[in-house]
Amino acid sequence: MDLVPKPGQVIAAAQNLTHQALYGGLADLRPMPRSLIAEGPRRDVYHYRPTPGTVPDGDPILLVTPLAAPPICFDLRRGCSLVEHLVRAGHPTYVVEYGEVSFKDRNLGIEHWVDTVVPTAIQEVSDHAGGRPVHVVGWSLGGIFALLTAADRPDLPLASVVSLGAPFDVSEVPIVAPLRPLLTLSDGLPEGWGAVTAAYRLLGGAPKPVVGWAFNLASVQKLVTKPLAIATHLDDADYLAQLEAVDRFRSQMIAYPGRTFGQLYHRFVKRNALAGGSFRLGDRSIDLADLSAPVLVFAGATDGIAPVASVRAVVPLLASAREVRFEIVPGGHLGMLTGRAARTGTWAVLDAWVREWASRLEPAAKAPAASTRPTAKAAGKKAAAKKTAGKKAASRKTAGKKAAAKKTAGKKAAAKKTATKAAAKTATPKKATAKSTRTPTKRTSTAKKAPAADAPAIGANPRRRYGSASSRSLSG
Structure with missing residues (x-):
């Protein structure tokens, strides 16, 4: 709204306030219809049903949620839902989610997701889609899971891997800097003797309130200025609807399993293990240089949880990938995925990427029949x-x-x-x-x-895109 609101703005603001009072909000929070196609321990795979009049075509897309975040991250609200966009565009769309984590899940580690959940979900989606290769799209920690799985399992039916807001160099994350003095307090002690370790073992993980507090810490400035932002946008129904949807997302954060939280704390945060490109898991080491599928990496321009530098660190590590592309798109950690600017930023680039790699993989199979x-x-x-x-x-x-x-x-x-x-x-x-x-x-x-x-041009930010050769040169 203007400093001195115009008559039209006053009327729009009054209508929005009335709608909120009568109906409880402006956002259309109806989830996209879906069906359960497979399930297992902390693994539910859903297929989103096509919209009437749309015939799904092409390779399937599997959305991989991160731990602690609810699966509505991909289906935030109607009009601002990545799932809705993909389904309406005719992409066969799936999601894997993990359900509520409780004390009984305290012994689940990263192995459970990299060895079982993600690879099994990829195979199940491929089978459900008629054996087609799968585009795996992971957000935040889900992107890390997707990349580690693809590097560890070259036998999986993969069309490509897409990572959004996945930090690989924790030293570039500003919110970790104030905690560094605390991280060194237990140096010299056997693993398991520190105060943080004792706390998450006692609680069985990181509880919901702690996870929600950590997520809000990265956007504390937005929380402080939120009342003013609402007051200046009372006439903007779409803006107010987005705030409502984000508030619902924040209220549904999920706890971390104890062992997984311990691995993230000791290996990711303290030792910055991913920055070197290899990760020790069980009796083996997973090397990102072994990943051969095409990879698209997204970073949010204003992301406080996974800043651009921390995300870009993965690019030179993917030395054997068929192609590596890096894109900086508008938005913060959640906004880059399903914010209002994602409609013309992230989603447009993702659509072009899926079309391009589908066109490269399919003609070889179709050529004999045509001839x-x-x-x-x-x-x-x-x-x-x-x-x-x-x-x-x-x-x-x-x-x-x-x-x-x-x-x-x-x-x-x-x-x-x-x-x-x-x-x-x-x-x-x-x-x-x-x-x-x-x-x-x-x-x-x-x-x-x-x-x-007529191959489509790729990238909403051409000046910030890197091909395979230039990406690998970043390591020099």
């Missing part, structure tokens, strides 16, 4: 032409016999001459058929070349 179709058609036409010629020859032969019985030897010679001309005429359609067969083959090959020439 054999004209040949089969031509063979059918030739067979039909031969059959027709045979019937005509038989008919003329019978007529010749009847004429021979009634007419003289001179007329027999005339009949033979007529039969010779008829045979010559019958042979003519074969040449025409062969010529028409070659024409469709030529058109088919021409049609295949057209999509490559």
Whole structure:
């Protein structure tokens, strides 16, 4: 609203306040319809049902949620939902979520998600989609899980991996800096003797209130200025609806399992283990340099939890990836995923990425079928032409016999001459058929070349995009 509101702004503000008072809010919080297709311990895989009039096509997309965040992060509200956007665009869309974490889950570690949850979900989605390769899209810690899984399991049916707001260099995260003196207090003590370790073991993990407090800490400035922001946007229904949806998201944070929280604390925060590109898990080491699938990395321009520098650190570690692209998009940690600016930023780049890699993977499988179709058609036409010629020859032969019985030897010679001309005429359609067969083959090959020439441009921020070669050069 203007400092001195216009009459139209006053009317709009009054309507918004009335709607909130009567109906409890402005946001359309209806979830997108979905069906459960597979389940397991802390693993529920859902398929979002297509909208009426839309026929899903292409490779499936699997959304991987992070720990502690509710799955509504991908389906925040109608009009600002990544799920709604993907489904309406015709992408077969799936999500894996973990349910409520309780004290009984305290012994679950990162192994559970990297060894079981994510790879099993990828295979289940591929099977449900008819064996097609899967685009795995992970947000925050979900992006880390997706990249570690892809590096560890090259046998999985992967089309590409997309990481959004996943910090790989914790030293670049400002909110960790004030805690560094506390992180060194237990240095020299055996693992498990520190105060933080004792606390999460006693509680069985990081409780919901602690997780919510940590998430809000990264956006404390927005919380302080929130009343003023509401007052200056009372006439903007979409802005107020977004605030309502984000408030609901914050209120539904989920606890961390004890062992997983301990691994994140000791390895990610204290030792910054991911910054080196390898991660020790069980009896093996997962190296990001082993990941071969195409990778798209997103960073939010105003992200306080995963700043640009901490996210970009993963780019030079993906030395063997088929392609690596890095994009800076508008928004904070949640805003880059499903904020109002994500509609024309993150989502547009994601759409183009999925289209590009689908077009590179599919033609090789379709080419043999396309090349054999004209040949089969031509063979059918030739067979039909031969059959027709045979019937005509038989008919003329019978007529010749009847004429021979009634007419003289001179007329027999005339009949033979007529039969010779008829045979010559019958042979003519074969040449025409062969010529028409070659024409469709030529058109088919021409049609295949057209999509490559019209390949969509990738990236909402061209100056901030890195191809594979330039990405790897960042490590120098």
